[in-house]
Amino acid sequence: MPTEEELTRLVKRELGADSGFEDAETVPFSGKQLVASTDMLSEGDDFPPGMPYDAIGWNAVAANLSDIAAAGAKPLGVLMAWGVPRVLPESGVQKIAKGMAACARAHHTRVLGGDMNESESIVLTGTAFGIARYPLRRTGARPGDLLAVTGRLGASAAGYLIYWSKREKKTQLEQKMLHRFNFPLARTKLMAELNSRGLVRAATDISDGLSTSVHNLCRESGTGALVEYVGIPMFEGFEEYCRKENRMPLELLNLSADYEILAAFQQESFLAARNIARRLGGELHEIGTVLKKDVLLEKEGRIAPLPRKGFAHFE
Amino acid sequence: MPTEEELTRLVKRELGADSGFEDAETVPFSGKQLVASTDMLSEGDDFPPGMPYDAIGWNAVAANLSDIAAAGAKPLGVLMAWGVPRVLPESGVQKIAKGMAACARAHHTRVLGGDMNESESIVLTGTAFGIARYPLRRTGARPGDLLAVTGRLGASAAGYLIYWSKREKKTQLEQKMLHRFNFPLARTKLMAELNSRGLVRAATDISDGLSTSVHNLCRESGTGALVEYVGIPMFEGFEEYCRKENRMPLELLNLSADYEILAAFQQESFLAARNIARRLGGELHEIGTVLKKDVLLEKEGRIAPLPRKGFAHFE
Structure with missing residues (x-):
């Protein structure tokens, strides 16, 4: 089985060399740069057993905002696509949403909306976007810094x-x-x-x-x-x-x-x-x-x- | 089990009344409106058995661009979060990426990047961005139209x-x-x-x-x-x-x-x-x-x- 990095390289080859799979991507927009990042988080890998629902929601938002932070951008909003198993109680869905809203508020931004789906286990894909005149990249470090x-x-x-x-x-x-x-x-x-x-x-x-x-x-x-x-x-x-x-x-x-x-x-x-x-x-x-x-x-x-x-x- | 619509209402209550789970969301940005939409697509529900890999990639991008179209916005780019099972051959990943790139090109836009993860079955969450001075909504129809x-x-x-x-x-x-x-x-x-x-x-x-x-x-x-x-x-x-x-x-x-x-x-x-x-x-x-x-x-x-x-x- 290839590693995540190998698969990412493979995908980047198809999407074009300037596509990125790291922190955030940028697009010119009205003289500034739109910065956007997406992260898929799921039960097990990212949400260990016993993690409270509000913490699950909070983390799904925080993971994406951290990429916006890495770009030195001001957050504009977050979208959240939900994959939710049938067995998840309604109160669980509600607590996840509460956690998302609280995390966004703590970072002076909002969850604007999203998409609701059924899935085998909890999968939350967040996308955060922000704005910066000159987004930070990983490429600018120089010897002596x-x-x-x-x-x-x-x-x-x-x-x-x-x-x-x-x-x-x-x-x-x-x-x-x-x-x-x-x-x-x-x-x-x-x-x-x-x-x-x-x-x-x-x-x-x-x-x-x-x-x-x-x-x-x-x-x-x-x-x-x-x-x-x-x-x-x-x-x-x-x-x-x-x-x-x-x-x-x-x-x-x-x-x-x-x-x-x-x-x-x-x-x-x-x-x-x-x-x-x-x-x-x-x-x-x-x-x-x-x-x-x-x-x-x-x-x-x-x-x-x-x-x-x-x-x-x-x- | 609550329906998707009931869960969505529940989540919207927590996120604030102005959050949306429909077509695309909008945020003011430099005198225009940034339009963004996210859709999670998965094996079975959205990708039926036997669907070719390039079609899977194409659909994951098209679904999101269609929401940008509904808003009457010009696409700026697409992000894609991948959930990929271990058993998926490398050539499958490559074909999915090819399909994504081709679909984006056909709509004069690009897949900017994304996030690679392991999952039980194929899950692709796309997010598309666009720009419009006045994004279309579902709210403007009047009798006689x-x-x-x-x-x-x-x-x-x-x-x-x-x-x-x-x-x-x-x-x-x-x-x-x-x-x-x-x-x-x-x-x-x-x-x-x-x-x-x-x-x-x-x-x-x-x-x-x-x-x-x-x-x-x-x-x-x-x-x-x-x-x-x-x-x-x-x-x-x-x-x-x-x-x-x-x-x-x-x-x-x-x-x-x-x-x-x-x-x-x-x-x-x-x-x-x-x-x-x-x-x-x-x-x-x-x-x-x-x-x-x-x-x-x-x-x-x-x-x-x-x-x-x-x-x-x-x-």
């Missing part, structure tokens, strides 16, 4: 594992990470603001995993990178959780990552960008630098290649 | 039944209807042109069935309608097929309808509209008039209520 992420990482992967463990009793820490997994915030406001000021060189959403995203950004920019392990901002309690579960934090960050953005900044822009993030109540954590080539990880004084191990379907 | 459709009807329903019959041998007529079912054309060009000239009062795509669409347009416009059976333009050979299969044409037109548009015109605009259609190589067939109330059908001199029998999921 700083790499930063927009928030603390780990709650998503931990939340995912906690659901799959199906343990009834959850510690307070587990509950906290589950809450973050259920109701993540996409960084639309911060990224639109930074982009409108021309402070960002390149960006990508890291929901496919941290190191996959570093590799993607480097490949598209034609660069390498050095990630400093000590710089990676971990969600409070995440490392403790990893120790208890006998997992490596970086391994989990590549399993399922948070709706945070990885962005490259010119050295001289970074302080201004971080000040803006703070003013907006957001975060910007430096995790490394862009190199000419090689994607490396520095951990405890040792430097080694950073493996491209993320989450890909079909694997 | 003429109702017209943009092409001959029946090939879609017949094609659907022919696939499900799973008969190996197909007549020439069946092959012709299958071809039209496989590669339908959405009426984007005609509807954008008519709308830009202000000639259309209200419109809807009739892919949910002819009489459902008449009922929807009337309900949203607060009107009734009289449909004249003799005016309904049937695909060549469709009535012969119905006789042979012992089915009523109108029953089949409500089962699965073609990607044609039902539109309301002021009496004095209709001739101009039809001339434009002819000049563009298109069609516009008068099928009735808008009334103050009651949705009626006239057939062989008798007038009776037109039942709202269309295709709805969950039924």
Whole structure:
């Protein structure tokens, strides 16, 4: 079976080289750029067993808004195509819708409408669109740039594992990470603001995993990178959780990552960008630098290649 | 089990009264309106057994462009989220993509990109974008207006039944209807042109069935309608097929309808509209008039209520 990436390459060949399967696509529109992104989420892969209905709805919207954030665009709206099994109670449908509406509101946008269908299991395909004068891409990073992420990482992967463990009793820490997994915030406001000021060189959403995203950004920019392990901002309690579960934090960050953005900044822009993030109540954590080539990880004084191990379907 | 319509009402209540689940949604954008529509299509319901891969890809794009046509908008692009089963051969994925690209080209637009996922069976969620100064809605019809459709009807329903019959041998007529079912054309060009000239009062795509669409347009416009059976333009050979299969044409037109548009015109605009259609190589067939109330059908001199029998999921 080919991997998701191989199938995507195959499809892109047919659609034309300028078609994209990454973060968001752009179309010129009245002197600006329309930015649009679509994501299909489904039971199991994206909605683990036991995930509450409102969290399912929230995540379906957040996943798409995160791609709009990666483009540094202002959200205009979200469409949602529903595939719903016959056995899903009406109250479940209602709670999913409530979660969608709440997530859109939290990002100052709306679910405009959609399409209702019957399916074997829950499938939600969202499409978000936004506007930007100059949408961010993955291609603009240059050697010497700083790499930063927009928030603390780990709650998503931990939340995912906690659901799959199906343990009834959850510690307070587990509950906290589950809450973050259920109701993540996409960084639309911060990224639109930074982009409108021309402070960002390149960006990508890291929901496919941290190191996959570093590799993607480097490949598209034609660069390498050095990630400093000590710089990676971990969600409070995440490392403790990893120790208890006998997992490596970086391994989990590549399993399922948070709706945070990885962005490259010119050295001289970074302080201004971080000040803006703070003013907006957001975060910007430096995790490394862009190199000419090689994607490396520095951990405890040792430097080694950073493996491209993320989450890909079909694997 | 609630019907698709009941679930949609439930969801709309949560999303806000101005959310829509019909044809396309609109958002103001730089002095114009961005029009967007999403449709989830899946094996069985939308892609019957034996449907070729390129036709599957073509239909997934056409379904969305038809909603853009209903809004009288010019297409800007299409996004496609894929759910693909492991057992689908690579060549199948490639053919689906080829069909998508060909359909987009035939409508002077592009598949911009999308999202690749694994799923139990083929699920394709498309989202199409377009632009219009004044997007058409279902709400503008007024008593005295003429109702017209943009092409001959029946090939879609017949094609659907022919696939499900799973008969190996197909007549020439069946092959012709299958071809039209496989590669339908959405009426984007005609509807954008008519709308830009202000000639259309209200419109809807009739892919949910002819009489459902008449009922929807009337309900949203607060009107009734009289449909004249003799005016309904049937695909060549469709009535012969119905006789042979012992089915009523109108029953089949409500089962699965073609990607044609039902539109309301002021009496004095209709001739101009039809001339434009002819000049563009298109069609516009008068099928009735808008009334103050009651949705009626006239057939062989008798007038009776037109039942709202269309295709709805969950039924």
